[in-house]
Amino acid sequence: MNHKSAAAEPGAILNQLMEIARISALAEMASGIAHELNQPLGAIATFAQAGERMLNRPDPLLAPALDVFRQISQEALGAGEGIRRIRSLFEYEPTTRETCRMPDVIEELRPVLEMLALRAHGALEITATQAGLPEVPIDRLKVQHVLFALVQNAFDASVERAAEAQPRVRIAVSGDRYAVETSVFDSGAGITPQIREQLFRPFFTTKARGTGLGLASSRAIIEAHEGTIGFELQPQSGSRFWFRLPAAAN
Template sequence: MTRRLGNGLERGQAPRIALLVAAIAAIFAVDTVTNYAIAAAVFYVAVILLATRWMRPRSVVILASACGTLTVISFTLTHSGLYEVGIINTGISLVAIAVTTYLSLKLVAAEAAIHDARERLTRIARVTSLGELTASIAHEVNQPLAAVMTSAGACRRWLATDPPNIEKAERAAERIAAEASRASEVIARVRGLASGKSPIRAAFDLGTLVEEIVGLARGQIDRNDILLRLYLPEDLPRVFGDRVQIGQVIGNLLLNAIDAVMADPARGHEIEVIASLTQDGSSVALEVADSGVGFREQEAERLFDAFWTTKQDGIGLGLTISRAIVEANGGRIWAEESELDGAALLFTLPVAPVDGEEETGA
């Protein structure tokens, strides 16, 4: 409670004190001048109620005692009216002052306690979700790092055998490279989430970006015998957005699609990436469709929730981040069933203004 009201009088207190003193003086004067029958001293209650808002509890108690004293002084100074009435009225006033002081101080204390509790709760909630987040990130990063270190150990041992097992060592080295890039992807994803900075938007060609990202994932696509079809019309207008961020989104959707078709070997291994102009011509839509396991209808709503995942080793942040990025770039993202019998993720980006050449904006 002292924390709330500070040490001593706060700044800007002077007019308030003056007001209180004036009120007390007025009440004292009226109480003294009028006869016993008029219990003006009861109005000290109003002064005390005001004081609890502005002053420290101890000051309030001192003020209340002063008011009580003044009431008694008024009583001794007053000589008109019935003496018994005077006694009773003074008594009532004193009781009123005491009770009001007690109750209002209790109230202030309770309010302060509620305030404290609420503050603590908010802090706990924040710390807890941050803790969960860091635990997830730590898990996600340490997993590939464990594979890297373990593979490095294996690699060294394969080389140390007599004769060295080069083939095994090479395979371990490949695993090291793959897992290291997996770790750095996680970091990149988290950094994108954590920075939360507004995108640096400019006009760019979506088709070129798609081809670049596909190039990065080419190894994975070929290794898994996935048939990837790109439909990227050349006459599409340029879009307006943060090229790097949108690249992350495309990469994420593509990796999701790869994971989805790999999850069930019995299904076809097909992915389609289709760019098109929306009907009203204001945006370009990009669809990443796969022939994978898809999602159930009730899952569609949860797809974009944080920490929700259908993958065995995912943390469920990919689509959450993708949505944040797309929306920050003025687009929309949603999921549908794909014609390939799996899932289709679509997002839109606004078409760049005609004079928006390399223009940047928030």
């Protein structure tokens, strides 16, 4: 392998960093699930075997078997509780909030977003924003994570159609006195009706190497800010993903 050329290509570095983030998110999730489920599943198997022995004899031991069934059901409920604990990892509580101007939050992330553009051999445009937008009280890094996930998806979708058009992604901010809305437009093929309902489900992915956590974690973050997130198809082609954050009280 030629280390020199790999180090010289910023797109390649970004690829490697994203791969590490992807693997560690998945590894953490997998070990969490294994930790919560191994113990109850082992106990259920042991109890089930014991129950089978109690019933599978000329004089079945009904009372102890009944007890074993209760144990099995308890262990299964315990496993359900474990799964709820894992799901709660997605219910993110914002802790640190600062009052920010959304265009500044985007501008600060621009160099990183430009790397996504470079990697996709595409173009990123950040449209000039209207004057007089209110500020938003946010956990800045978390909201930047959402922006990153949306722009990454936008380039992924646009690259799939790159034979027809150069990958183009545009970010725009609009709003009124109540809320600020950030939009990410892509030049992809849009979203087929079959998958529209599932996009935000954890682990839903149509990509060979996707985690399916980008949109799920984004929704958790935006909803923890009392905001909303969604998407719509654009009239010609591609889609627009947007999130809306409530304005700071003034």
